[in-house]
Amino acid sequence: MxxxxxxxxxxxxxxxxxxxxxxxxxxxxxxxxxxxxxxxxxxxxxxxxxxxxxxxxxxxxxxxxxxxxxxxxxxxxxxxxxxxxxxxxxxxxxxxxxxxxxxxxxxxxxxxxxxxPGITTALAAAASVCQPLTKRGIARSVALFTSSTAPGEVADTRIPECDTLVQYMGGKEAMLTAQRMLAAQFPPDWPVIVIENCSREDERIEKLSLHQLSQGLAASTGPVLVMMGEAMRARTSTPYPATQVNTKSNEI
Missing domain, CATH: 3.40.1010.10 (Tetrapyrrole methylase, N-terminal domain)
Known part of the structure; x- marks a missing residue:
């Protein structure tokens, strides 16, 4: 019973x-x-x-x-x-x-x-920065991954084989991911977009390169998502909202 x-x-x-x-x-x-x-x-x-x-x-x-x-x-x-x-x-x-x-x-x-179900942060983040995760002729696959592990679990350092990479719970782990990617011959100028507190009033968007990400990120107070790949390269026809973006590099 x-x-x-x-x-x-x-x-x-x-x-x-x-x-x-x-x-x-x-x-x-x-x-x-x-x-x-x-x-x-x-x-x-x-x-x-x-x-x-x-x-x-x-x-x-x-x-x-x-x-x-x-x-x-x-x-x-x-x-x-x-x-x-x-x-x-x-x-x-x-x-x-x-x-x-x-x-x-x-x-x-x-x-x-x-x-x-709910809207996962990767989709909300792509909407916030007006950057589709997939683009014809540029990106046809997306990997959602995290480096966070359970207590006692061995960290998985493999880099997903996809056109667009989205790292959840990025923060300090994103720097280590970027360093491993550079060691694996990913291009240093690969476009990266970091979003903290996605969709909230205190949302923060930062645009940088893979090399800059490998140097670390500023301390965060909220959840951080990191999107990487050619699909994240700036679109000249649709500028980022000026009030939200902190641009560290004009090369992307």
Whole structure:
């Protein structure tokens, strides 16, 4: 006999801006009894669920945060107590969102769940800078990757073989990636766009070369995404928004 659990919804909050969540995701938030949310979820997003008990389970690289096992336990405990439970994740829950661990935990208790996709940051970032990730004759493949690893896991230093590379959770890892790429004979002037706090009011866009990236990035206060490849080379017909761009090089 299945225990009388509520239903859990894994919802993608999108890249940050509250109005970029899907209509379905916003509707379910307004109906939730409890919401377990990530560190990247903004206060404006949580305003969509004033009726819910809100539980922070944020995980940020290099910072003290909830262990995944503890998050799983909290999900199960909430499903025992509430009818509608939302696990709110930045971006899309199925991409670098540790969804597999949480789904496995729910399945072990026969807890019903549903996944509501969200806009992943790579797509929102491409829209912010008006640079398609694919371009005819230039880029026909895209790799989304991260160098972040689980505790005790050996770092994967391989460079994806694609025309456009998008590194999630870039920050300090992006510098090491750029150094490995230069050692692998990638061109030093390969175009790079770095986006911090994508889609938020404090969004910051920086345009530079692969060589400049290998020298490091300024300290960041929010999530960083790094896009690399010929598809990121500046388009003369559509200038970047002057209020957002910090241009370090005029050569790209």
């Amino acid at each position: 299945t225990a009388p659990f509520g239903k859990v919804y894994l919802i993608g909050a999108g890249p940050g801006a509250a109005d970029l969540i899907t209509v379905r995701g916003a509707r379910l938030l307004s109906q939730a009894n409890a919401v377990l949310y990530d560190a990247l979820v903004t206060p404006a997003m949580l305003d969509l669920c004033p009726q819910a008990v809100k539980i922070s389970v944020g995980k940020r690289s290099g910072q003290r945060s909830a262990a995944q096992e503890h998050i799983n336990e909290q999900l199960i405990a909430c499903a025992k107590q509430y009818a509608v439970v939302v696990r709110l994740k930045g971006g899309d829950p199925m991409l670098f969102g540790r969804a597999d661990e949480e789904l496995s935990a729910l399945e072990s208790y026969n807890i019903s769940y549903e996944i509501v």
